[in-house]
Amino acid sequence: MHIDILTLFPEMFPGVLESSILKRAKERGAFDYNLINFRDFTEDKHHKVDDYPYGGGAGLVLKPQPVFDAVESIIEKTEKQPRVILLCPQGERYNQAKAEELSKEDHLVFICGHYEGYDERIREALVTDEISIGDFVLTGGELGAMVMMDSIVRLIPGVLGNEDSAVQDSFSTGLLEHPHYTRPANFRGMQVPDVLLSGNHAAIDEWRHKESLHRTYSRRPDLLTNRSFSPQEEQWIEEWEKKIQKDEES
Numbered sequence: 001m002h003i004d005i006l007t008l009f010p011e012m013f014p015g016v017l018e019s020s021i022l023k024r025a026k027e028r029g030a031f032d033y034n035l036i037n038f039r040d041f042t043e044d045k046h047h048k049v050d051d052y053p054y055g056g057g058a059g060l061v062l063k064p065q066p067v068f069d070a071v072e073s074i075i076e077k078t079e080k081q082p083r084v085i086l087l088c089p090q091g092e093r094y095n096q097a098k099a100e101e102l103s104k105e106d107h108l109v110f111i112c113g114h115y116e117g118y119d120e121r122i123r124e125a126l127v128t129d130e131i132s133i134g135d136f137v138l139t140g141g142e143l144g145a146m147v148m149m150d151s152i153v154r155l156i157p158g159v160l161g162n163e164d165s166a167v168q169d170s171f172s173t174g175l176l177e178h179p180h181y182t183r184p185a186n187f188r189g190m191q192v193p194d195v196l197l198s199g200n201h202a203a204i205d206e207w208r209h210k211e212s213l214h215r216t217y218s219r220r221p222d223l224l225t226n227r228s229f230s231p232q233e234e235q236w237i238e239e240w241e242k243k244i245q246k247d248e249e250s
C-alpha cells in the first residue's frame with residue numbers, strides 16, 4: 001500500500017510512522033508513505049495556504065488551489081484513482097469496518113486540514129471519503145490521519161506477527177474482546193480465572209466467548225443491536241438480565 005499525506009506539518013508524522021509495528025511494516029515493504037507539504041504548491045510569493053472566509057466570520061479557510069494542485073500532482077502519476085480521504089469532524093464516523101475496507105486499497109491519500117476548515121469546493125470535487133475520528137474537534141487532521149494509518153496498516157496481511165491477533169480484536173468480531181491475563185497466576189491476591197489454567201481449550205474458548213459477549217452487553221450494548229444470537233448466547237443474556245432484575249429488586 002502507498003499512502004500520500006497532505007499536511008502543513010509534516011514534522012508531526014515520523015515519531016508515529018517510524019516506531020514499533022508501523023516502522024517494521026514499512027521496512028518489510030507492507031506500506032510506504034510520502035509526506036507532501038501543500039504549502040509547496042502555493043502560487044503566490046508569500047506561500048499563503050489560507051484566506052479570510054467570504055461573508056466574514058472567525059478563522060481562516062484553506063484555499064482550494066494548493067490542495068487541488070497537490071492532489072492532482074499525485075493522481076496524474078497513478079493509473080488507478082486513489083481513495084482521497086479528507087479528515088473532517090463533519091465526516092462519516094471512523095470505525096473498524098472502515099479500517100478493514102481501507103486496508104484492502106493499494107493507494108490512499110490523506111488531506112489534513114488546519115485552521116477553521118476547508119474551502120467547500122475541496123469537499124465537492126476532490127475527495128472520495130470524508131472521515132471524522134470522533135465527535136470532538138482537533139486543531140488539525142494530522143492526529144486523525146495517524147490514528148487511521150495505524151489502524152489500517154496493522155490490518156495489512158503479514159504486518160502483525162500473529163494474524164489471529166487482528167481477527168480477535170475488539171470490533172472485528174462485532175464484539176469487544178475478552179479479558180487477558182499473564183503470569184503470575186496470583187498477583188497480590190488477585191487470581192487468574194481457573195479455566196485459563198485448566199489446559200482445556202474448548203472450555204477456554206467458551207469462557208472467552210462468554211466474557212466477550214458480556215463485556216459488549218454491559219459496556220457497548222449498541223454494538224449488539226443488529227446481531228443475531230446463537231441459542232447459547234441467548235441463554236447467557238437471559239441469565240444476565242435475570243441477575244440485573246434480581247439486583248434491582250434487592
Ligand SMILES: C[S@@+](CC[C@H](N)C(=O)[O-])C[C@H]1O[C@@H](n2cnc3c(N)ncnc32)[C@H](O)[C@@H]1O
Pocket residue numbers: 086087088089090111112113114115116117118131132133134135136137138139140141142144
Ligand atoms: C479546528 S478543525 C475545523 C473544525 C470546523 N470549523 C468545524 O466546525 O467542522 C481543523 C481541522 O482539524 C481536523 N479535525 C478536527 N476534528 C477532527 C475530527 N474529529 N476528525 C477528523 N479530523 C478532524 C480537520 O482536518 C479540520 O479541518
